[in-house]
Amino acid sequence: MLIDSHAHIELKEFDRDRDEVIRRAQEGGVECIVTVGIDLPDCRKAIAMAEKYEMVFATVGIHPHSVKYIKKETYDTLRALAAHGKVVAYGEIGLDFFRNLSPRDVQIRCFGEQMELACELGKPVIIHDRDAHGEIVTMLEKWNGSVRGIVHCFSGDYDMAKRCLDMGYYISVPGTVTYKNSSILRDVVRKTPLDRLLVETDCPFLTPEPKRGKRNEPLYVTVTARAVATIKGVSYEEVARVTTRNAREVFGLAVLKP
Ligand code: NI
Numbered sequence: 275m276l277i278d279s280h281a282h283i284e285l286k287e288f289d290r291d292r293d294e295v296i297r298r299a300q301e302g303g304v305e306c307i308v309t310v311g312i313d314l315p316d317c318r319k320a321i322a323m324a325e326k327y328e329m330v331f332a333t334v335g336i337h338p339h340s341v342k343y344i345k346k347e348t349y350d351t352l353r354a355l356a357a358h359g360k361v362v363a364y365g366e367i368g369l370d371f372f373r374n375l376s377p378r379d380v381q382i383r384c385f386g387e388q389m390e391l392a393c394e395l396g397k398p399v400i401i402h403d404r405d406a407h408g409e410i411v412t413m414l415e416k417w418n419g420s421v422r423g424i425v426h427c428f429s430g431d432y433d434m435a436k437r438c439l440d441m442g443y444y445i446s447v448p449g450t451v452t453y454k455n456s457s458i459l460r461d462v463v464r465k466t467p468l469d470r471l472l473v474e475t476d477c478p479f480l481t482p483e484p485k486r487g488k489r490n491e492p493l494y495v496t497v498t499a500r501a502v503a504t505i506k507g508v509s510y511e512e513v514a515r516v517t518t519r520n521a522r523e524v525f526g527l528a529v530l531k532p
Contacts, residue, residue, distance in 0.1 A: 275303055277521035277527075278495040279426075280448075298493045308521075308525065312340060314351060314352075317333075320333065334355045336367065338402060362397075362398075368410060369409055411438070414443070425443050427446065431461070445471055451501045451505070464505055464506065472517055475495050477489070485497075499517065
């Protein structure tokens with residue numbers, strides 16, 4: 275059984291057939307889905323999903339794209355939402371210097387404020403990093419020892435991975451690992467110990483080959499796990515067993531679902 279450590283099943287792309295998507299995942303060997311909030315209305319939807327489906331857990335946080343809308347009271351709302359019993363992490367938070375939908379200085383300030391809040395809440399963080407590797411590592415180092423979690427959809431090289439691993443972070447591998455031009459990510463997967471890896475879909479985005487271009491869904495985390503098994507030269511069952519244990523550890527799922 276696998277855990278999809280990063281999905282967005284609350285998004286409108288799944289409104290028409292969400293029940294079926296969840297059922298397919300369950301039948302295909304996915305035991306848990308962590309659906310990740312990106313702004314306040316979306317965090318509420320993510321929690322509603324976790325309330326509706328037993329196998330779904332939620333996270334809350336403001337994505338770097340949307341941090342420009344943060345007001346002082348936003349953090350009080352997030353604090354209240356994070357108290358929900360099925361909220362297992364704080365995120366996704368971080369820096370996106372590719373799209374720059376929020377100004378960079380605002381992204382950095384709000385990333386810091388949210389790291390601080392995650393620390394206060396005692397939640398693991400889910401980190402979004404696009405074209406901001408150096409700045410991300412610098413920020414994680416500031417909270418080294420007081421916050422840890424997951425670098426989601428890892429896009430750096432092994433040098434960066436090593437620095438994150440040394441701070442206790444897990445590296446989460448998305449479906450892009452199956453893409454022809456993802457040799458750097460495959461190198462990271464090869465060199466990172468299996469007991470520090472997670473697998474994710476980031477659905478409805480980043481669909482693995484051979485379905486690239488179509489909508490992604492939690493079932494396809496199995497495709498990514500197979501790719502990881504091939505790269506590391508271990509069995510699919512071993513990847514499933516160890517990444518599931520890792521996800522349970524970081525999200526504290528063992529407590530919620532023994
Ligand atoms: Ni995401």
